[in-house]
Amino acid sequence: MPNKTGKVLLIDDNDIDLKINSKVIKLSNFFDEIILCQSGEEGIKYITTNLENPALWPDFILLDIQMPEMDGFEFLEIYKHFPQTFLDHCKLAILSSTLDFGDIKKAEANPLVIKLLKKPLYPNELKELLDRTTTLLGS
């Protein structure tokens, strides 16, 4: 069981999916805080405003791909410029319903994306991924 620590940041323009996914995470008890952002811009803003305060940093981000204005890939383009200490601390996975081969390959090729999870989000899949990441981080 992953220890219940830290914060997860969900970025998705679809409020129903935000509700569903935060409920899944809450019920599975993987994180003690869930931060919801309705757009890529909002996600960037949350991180930027809290950069000086590591206590508020998310430990994990679940990012949607298809969003109006700033999509997941555009988010990543900005995200990669955050300080290395932040990027080392926070792991990011894509959570999308996409079946587009190009999108999938592009997501897998991005060095900041540790995995592409497909919607719907299954607790077991997320648990496996979190277990793997914590061993990777050696903590």
Place this chain on the structure above:
Amino acid sequence: MTSPTVRVLYIDDEENNLQAFRAAFRRQYEIYTAPSAAEGLKIMQHIDIHVVLADQKMPNTTGVEFFKSIVKTHPDPVRILLTGYTDIEALADAINHGDIYRYVAKPWNDLELHNSMKNAYDSYVARADLKNKITELEKTNDELNRFIYSISHELRAPLVSVIGIINLVKMEGLYNSSGEYWNLIETCSNKLDYYIQKTLQYYKNTKDIPDRSEIDFSQLVNELIELHTYADKDTTFHVNIIQKAKFIGDAFRIEVILSNLISNAIKYQKSNELNKTVNIEIDVDEFEARIEINDNGLGILKEHLEKIFTQFFKSKIHHGTGLGLFIVKEALNKINGVINVSSNIEDGTTFKITIPNAK
């Protein structure tokens, strides 16, 4: 009906010829004339010429040289070469490099030249029509692509949300709270999702040109098994992959083929079989990949074996979509692969596939 305006440019260094030409054809055509290739080019830069005639023998630039020089910049006007000499070399050159439509001997016969210009114009129109059709087709194709892309997102996203909600209902222990209703909703949602996925696979297969990427069969097969056994862990897989050489092939289609076969092998198991097994043997060398997928499942009736690769074929008992194996076959056709099947109700089914290595 008014006949269309046909714009003809005639280039010749002899003023007499130009005058004779104008006199003979000014009623039927909109005539432009030029005493040299350079002057002719100037006219072409400003006016949309349909048919261009040039004399071969001119002081600075010959007719053929002129035609050669405008192949790239003015590809549309149809070219006719006029010459008083039977200069074989010039003719060969004109045909091979000047892209000429007709050769007319001087002095010309009015009727013959008129017919040549008329035919040349028809050819111009036909080419222009074709060009428009191609542009139209490209546009339609582009729209279709965007439509398919939006199906894969807009149509599927809410469905996936529904499946997510059913999932939550299960997590909260409410799944059996309303009789079988949740179960029915789940069955319908999964079916719809399956149809959307297969439709996209089919469409992508018919459209995309084969790509070439390196394929690691071991990794691919293990990923696919992981994906498909997620919901159903009853089946045991025995995988034996010997990849002796680098394999280059179409990643998307090979994934679609293996994915459909693995999914079928899991789906069509005997429900009372305690030892549900799927064996996958893959042998890859520099020429081809030989793949064998064998299961001890339900098997296929002999009379059905011939039909399983046809679209929308489904057996009465097992409720598939009738798309999976059809897509497998179509995808294999695109990459020159071959599939064979042997099956009986007692032992299960074996699919044997060969895919050439595109290295």
